[in-house]
Amino acid sequence: MSEETRSGIRAISGETFSLEDAVGGWRGAIESVAPGLLFVVVFVASGQRLTPALIAAAACAVLAVIIRLIQRSPLTQAFSGVLGVGIGVIWAWRTGEASDYFAWGLLVNVGYLAAFLVSIVIGWPLVGLVLGLFRPEGPLNEGGSWAGAVAWRTDRVLRRRFAIASWVWVGMFAARLLVQAPLYWADQVGWLGTAKLVMGVPLTALVLWLSWILVRGTTAARPTPAPTRQDP
Template sequence: MSGGAGIRSISGETFSWQEAVGGWRGAVESVLPGLLFVVVFVATGQQLQPALIAAAACALVAVLLRLIQRSPLTQAFSGVLGVGIGVFWAWRTGDAGDYFAWGLLVNAGYLLAFVVSALIGWPLVGLVLGMFRPEGPLSEGGSWAGAMAWRRDRMLRRRFAAVTWLWAGMFGLRLAVQGPLYLADQVGWLGTAKLVMGLPLTALVLWLSWILVRGTTAATPAPVPSRQDP
């Protein structure tokens, strides 16, 4: 989904928009490389090399600043990896649209995973959130087996399935909008769509997910064994 911060924003008793986007610094690190790529590409008359350099330099500076300040690197490294793959792909093909190809493939992979998990009755959102529930392994006294306790509750299964389809819808919407722009080589519009449907849309889906699952953080009661007459 959207990383640890995003998952915590869903499972908490209250919703924090700042936590959902990984903090303001995380939001800037996520958005700025792609924004610079589009701006520089358009401003230079659709020259690819300056745009690639701007995006790569931005991602690397974000990592270096975190190293100097000794702050957590997970989100910055994740960002620089995605930017690095996009830069390398576009540089090898000479096609600016390929800077966004990796993101399209990632969304296709997530869409497939979420849809399949919902169809087979093991919604991915439930599998992930189960680890944060009181009986899950990330809570004191919880266990990996406890992470599956929600499956005994029909209401929880339905809620987690609904949220899983919500996330599948987000990934499908991205592909439906950005895929044709990629095929039509509309790099400026593709970059704009990716920015709008990236962090802002993810934060909105996190909020809707929180609405659907709030109140479900209590431990799932253990089944009561039936009593049989001697």
């Protein structure tokens, strides 16, 4: 896999770090931010009317997919955005509560927080598991295997580095919940939307960069031990 195609947590497996690639390119970042931003702007501008805000957010997400289809661009990120927006729109429409547009995002953060935390506790930090896929011994490389992907567990230093990097992700998801959950329960839609935007792509980019600093070089091939000289 080339450096240019690494995005999200895969970006920390490279020898160099590209902020643009890490967030899925500036286009991907805009597609991620735009529906939520439009939802809040339309909701406030329309006098807190829910329907126009939901229509605006859904239309924005669908438009991103249509444009990619026309341009024959990769659809993975756009489709994932449509899925998240769609769940938020349906949830808020059924309950009639604007804050429920953000409920799915909060649950996703709970899920990721639990996954990263459990992985650290049981000694299989998720950052290590993901990076193991990109190691020369990993299954994504020719001749690699799943056993090679987790060979790092025999190295105490690597386990520690991957655990520390995973704690950084735990911190991000915990911070989001600590800030956004109270705003959700208080039905502060404007502030909730603002917090979600600030703690979305910008915070994720920062965490990706910190993770790369912590684990860079760990996907390099293991040196082959020198043969032991034996006396005749």
